[in-house]
Amino acid sequence: MIINHPLLGPRDSEEFVYLGSTDLIDRPTNWEEDASSEDFYQYQYIRDNIAGNHRELWYHEQGDQSWLVVTRNTITHEITNVELAQDVSRAMGRGK
Amino acid sequence: MSKTRYSAFKVLKEALTGHKGWEPTWRDAEPKADGYDVIIVGGGGHGLATAYYLAKNHGITNVAVLEKGWIGGGNVGRNTTIIRSNYLLPGNEPFYEFSLQLWENLEQDLNYNAMVSQRGIMNLIHSDAQRDAFIRRGNGMLFADAGCEYLEAKEVKERYPFLDMNNARFPIKAALAQPRGGTVRHDAVAWGYARGASDLGVDIIQNCEVTGFNIENGKCLGVQTTKGDIKAGRVGVCVAGSSGRVMAKAGIKLPIESHVLQAFVTEGLKPVMDNVITFGAGHFYCSQSDKGGLVFGGDIDAYNSYAQRGNLPVVEDVCSGGMAIMPMIGRARLLRMWGGLMDMSMDGSPFIDSTEIDELFFNGGWCYGGFKATPASGYCYAHLLATNSSHEVATAYKLDRFRRGAMIDEKGVGAQPNLH
Numbered sequence: 001m002i003i004n005h006p007l008l009g010p011r012d013s014e015e016f017v018y019l020g021s022t023d024l025i026d027r028p029t030n031w032e033e034d035a036s037s038e039d040f041y042q043y044q045y046i047r048d049n050i051a052g053n054h055r056e057l058w059y060h061e062q063g064d065q066s067w068l069v070v071t072r073n074t075i076t077h078e079i080t081n082v083e084l085a086q087d088v089s090r091a092m093g094r095g096k
Numbered sequence: 097m098s099k100t101r102y103s104a105f106k107v108l109k110e111a112l113t114g115h116k117g118w119e120p121t122w123r124d125a126e127p128k129a130d131g132y133d134v135i136i137v138g139g140g141g142h143g144l145a146t147a148y149y150l151a152k153n154h155g156i157t158n159v160a161v162l163e164k165g166w167i168g169g170g171n172v173g174r175n176t177t178i179i180r181s182n183y184l185l186p187g188n189e190p191f192y193e194f195s196l197q198l199w200e201n202l203e204q205d206l207n208y209n210a211m212v213s214q215r216g217i218m219n220l221i222h223s224d225a226q227r228d229a230f231i232r233r234g235n236g237m238l239f240a241d242a243g244c245e246y247l248e249a250k251e252v253k254e255r256y257p258f259l260d261m262n263n264a265r266f267p268i269k270a271a272l273a274q275p276r277g278g279t280v281r282h283d284a285v286a287w288g289y290a291r292g293a294s295d296l297g298v299d300i301i302q303n304c305e306v307t308g309f310n311i312e313n314g315k316c317l318g319v320q321t322t323k324g325d326i327k328a329g330r331v332g333v334c335v336a337g338s339s340g341r342v343m344a345k346a347g348i349k350l351p352i353e354s355h356v357l358q359a360f361v362t363e364g365l366k367p368v369m370d371n372v373i374t375f376g377a378g379h380f381y382c383s384q385s386d387k388g389g390l391v392f393g394g395d396i397d398a399y400n401s402y403a404q405r406g407n408l409p410v411v412e413d414v415c416s417g418g419m420a421i422m423p424m425i426g427r428a429r430l431l432r433m434w435g436g437l438m439d440m441s442m443d444g445s446p447f448i449d450s451t452e453i454d455e456l457f458f459n460g461g462w463c464y465g466g467f468k469a470t471p472a473s474g475y476c477y478a479h480l481l482a483t484n485s486s487h488e489v490a491t492a493y494k495l496d497r498f499r500r501g502a503m504i505d506e507k508g509v510g511a512q513p514n515l516h
Contacts, residue, residue, distance in 0.1 A: 001407055014409040018399040018514060020353065038499075044511050045351040045442045045498040049340030051402045074354070074400045077407070 003070055004082050008063060015062035021047060022055040022069050025089050051075055057085060099295050102207055122290040125160070125299035131327025132160045132299070134481055135319060137306050137342060138335035139163025141172030141282075142459060142466065144289035144300075145474020146334060146481070148206075151296035153475070154482035159298045160328075161290075162321060164305040168286025171337055174436040175467040176359050176381060176393045178372050180217045180277035181242045184233045187492030187504035188445060189240040194489045195472030196242065196276060202471060208288030210281050211386070217277030217372040218247070220259075220421060221270040226376055230272040237274065247271040258368065258424050266377040266420050277372060279383050285470055309346045309456065316346070316456035332457040332481050336446075337437030339460035341402070348451055350460070351442040351498055353513040355396045356435045357464045358406035360414065362428040364388030373421070380417030382425075389431060392418060396438060396464065398514040406435040438464045444516030445504035448476050448486070448493045457481055458495065463516055 001013040028039040054074045060066050067085035072078065089095065100106070100119055110117050134150060136143045139161045150156045161167070179199050181192040203210050221227050234244040252271045253261050261268045290300055301323070308320035309331065318327040335342045340354050365388045374381040382392035394414030397406045411433065418425045441447070441461035446469065448459050459477045462469060476490035486493070492504055498511070509515040 012409075013399075013407070020400070020513075041499050046349045047340070047351065047353050048349060049344075049353050049400070051341045051354070054400055056400065072399075074402050077401065077403055 001072075001077055001079065003058060003068065003079060005060065005063070005068065006082055006084055007066070008060075011060070011063060013058075015060060016058040016068075017061045019057040019059060022057055022088065023048070024057060025085065025092060025094065053080065102209070121287055122294035122300060125301050127160065127301055127304070127321070127323050127326045128299065131318060131329075133158040133329045135159070135326060135328040135331045136161045137319065137331065137333045139167035139290075139300060139302065140170045140334070140336070141168070141285050141289065141470040142336065142462075142473045142477065143334040144168075144286055144293055145470050146332060146459070146477040147293040147298045147300075147474075148289045148296070149475045149478035150482060151293060151298055153478060156482055157297035159293075160326065161293070161298060161300045162304045162306055162319070162326075163300070163302045166302050167290055167300060168283055171436045171438075171466060172286045172470065173283055174359065174434055175282055176383070176391050177279045177282045177467065178217065178277070178381065178383065179212075179280055179468040180274055180372075181240070181468075182217065182219065182233065182237055182244065182272070182274045182277065184236045184506055185504050188506065189236055189242065191472055191476070191489040191493075192469065193240045193242045194475070195469050198471030198475060199280065200276075202285075202288070206288040206292045208284065208291060210284040210288050212278070212280050214276050214278040215371045215383070216273055216275045217374070218252070218256075218271045218273040219374045220252070220268050220376045221272065222266045222268060222377040224269070227270055230270075230376075234272050243274060243276055245273040245275060247273055256369065256373065258422055259373075260421055260423055263420055266375075268421065279372065282467060289474070306342060307345070309453075311346065311453055311456075314452075315454040328455075330455045330457065330481055332459065332477060334459040334477065336439045336460045336462045336466055338402070339439045339458070343458065346451070346453060346456060348453070348458075351495070352439045352461050353400050354402055355398070355438050355440045355514060356401040356403055356406050357393065357396045357438050358410055358414070358433055358435045359391070359393040360411070360433045361385070361389040361391050361431050362425065363431045365390065365428060368424070375417050375421050378413075378417035378420060380414060380421065382418060382422070390425060390428060396440065396514060397435075402437060404435050404437060406433075438462070440513035440516060442498055442511040442513060443503040443505040444507055444509075446473070446493055447495050448473065448480060448490045449495045450480070450484070451495065
């Protein structure tokens with residue numbers, strides 16, 4: 001697979017480390033509340049496990065060490081969009 | 097269909113009478129209008145084994161196995177055929193040892209030649225720390241009466257002179273062996289269980305994809321399929337690899353990601369190895385099939401996939417693992433490679449459990465260790481479906497174990513499914 005890095009252009013996926021769904025950006029912020037244990041359980045362990053277009057986090061370990069959000073079809077492996085994770089994170093109203 | 101008992105006498109008789117007396121191994125069925133006591137979704141090894149043990153152990157024979165394609169066309173038909181019970185943790189080891197005991201009696205039980213070959217498995221040890229870890233694992237195996245054998249480097253070298261004992265990066269220091277481990281003819285497992293279940297009255301329905309579940313007031317009443325709605329007293333989903341897709345139809349999310357695992361076979365070679373050998377410093381496991389091909393595999397491709405095909409970087413990774421311990425494979429040509437879908441769970445261990453929906457049950461999360469578990473998985477799932485309680489060796493395989501902090505994490509890598 002070739003990942004079209006927004007800053008560096010097309011790079012082989014071998015240069016990257018895969019983490020998982022972009023949902024992992026959205027870590028619960030209510031850790032001081034008792035109710036947060038259920039939120040953290042959902043965040044940490046439960047997955048949508050999508051068959052189709054999946055937004056996922058890739059880390060460019062062998063390159064510029066940026067985190068990317070890659071939209072990839074899990075049935076065909078076709079990559080349709082690549083964004084910098086910090087841009088996605090900010091758009092979600094979180095820090096970088 | 098009448099039951100045909102297979103034997104040497106039967107083969108001889110058929111040979112002398114023109115092979116006119118053979119009958120289909122199992123009966124291809126269509127859905128019954130008035131439904132079933134139990135519907136198993138998924139006609140793979142685990143689903144067929146579940147149907148067989150439901151009928152045999154619990155007398156529940158009004159059972160249908162629904163399969164989207166043809167039976168045995170999923171992971172039971174595309175694995176590296178290894179059986180073993182060399183696990184460490186108490187939640188796992190008794191289950192896998194029970195499975196190995198069922199393998200040992202499988203062919204007599206099913207009257208079907210599954211070519212169960214207890215040729216032994218040998219895990220190579222490459223460092224002092226790994227030696228300590230494997231000795232601990234060996235003790236765990238002894239606790240479960242699984243048996244094991246610790247081999248010094250000298251013994252390993254004597255038995256398998258082709259191993260690269262003094263590899264600069266991964267020297268072989270010792271090995272932990274389980275002589276009772278081995279290989280099984282994987283397709284025959286599906287066919288044998290299908291025949292056993294079919295003979296006891298189970299309907300095996302192929303080309304019947306489940307497209308939805310009929311759920312009312314939190315209770316599952318049956319399934320919607322490409323062959324129409326089918327009523328059921330109880331539904332057991334057993335579709336590892338596609339668990340995410342199927343359970344989503346019931347609105348249930350799982351602690352599972354689907355990943356692709358590749359496997360490989362070389363051209364046929366003369367006999368070179370009589371057991372299963374695994375690399376301890378990377379991920380590589382290999383045995384030689386009766387046709388002579390070296391059958392091997394390694395890591396999953398590490399990203400979510402439902403594609404049943406992998407990518408080249410993992411091919412290189414697996415082959416370099418093989419080269420590190422047995423450089424002789426460098427001269428062999430790769431004949432075939434293929435990919436299958438794995439339910440990668442959050443701790444590397446499976447689930448055999450009820451769900452939040454009444455009368456809907458779930459079996460999955462087998463990561464890439466499902467084949468060896470086939471008999472015990474079917475046995476324990478049948479027990480759960482018949483009695484609504486977990487079998488004693490499968491009590492740890494609950495879906496809510498992460499909520500309770502009761503993970504069964506053999507590798508200790510945490511909730512990172514692509515690392516298990």
